[in-house]
Amino acid sequence: MKDELIADAVLVSNYVKGDEGALSILITRHKQKIYSFIYSKVYDRDLTEDIFQDTFIKVIRTLKLGKYNEEGKFLPWVMRISHNLIIDHFRKSKRMPKFDNAGEFSIFSVLSDSSLDAEKGMIKEQIESDLRRLIEELPEDQKNVLVMRMYNDMSFKEISDKTGVSINTALGRMRYALINLRKVIEEKSIILTN
């Protein structure tokens, strides 16, 4: 009851002057709010304990070093420190534990990031650019069929209609386009795999 009568600012001031008991009162007064706040973000008791501890170590050092700015209120200041430490934790772990998979099955075991990383993305771009250059080297009739089929996604019927040749001729040109591409790739020892 007596503890409640002493304002945080007074306790902080007393602590800075050397009253260790003041810190005990401050921790007892605010520990539940701070601990619950941290737990509401990380959902892990051990981690909450660590962040709570680190928060107060920072509080103690700041107060003892005389760096505490008394303009702000004590609890919001401590909350801000713990908030920053929570952010630091997530930055380090690079993940947000939104799901508590207490059971045997973890959804993350079947989900993976299929997007290419920067290096693979660059390799893919390089391969595509090499391939486009090779296609440019093909005879005009073969190149047209290949581009219409592979890049424009046209059927051989549509290619036949557009170019005015039979479907068999279009198929033949496609076949020779691929044979010629393979020949050039082998001759020049070009690697087109990621």
Add this chain to the structure above:
Amino acid sequence: MAKLYSKCPQKNDNLNPKDETVDLLLNYSKALSILRWNDRKFELILN
């Protein structure tokens, strides 16, 4: 309304740090002293 498949966090109104954690902090505070010398501050931890 969309179904939520994530597990709801357990509501616990009585969340408190372990006594050991609080003791550690109080002991750390007692052990930490600041030495001021020539406008510089040094942290000392007493064993």
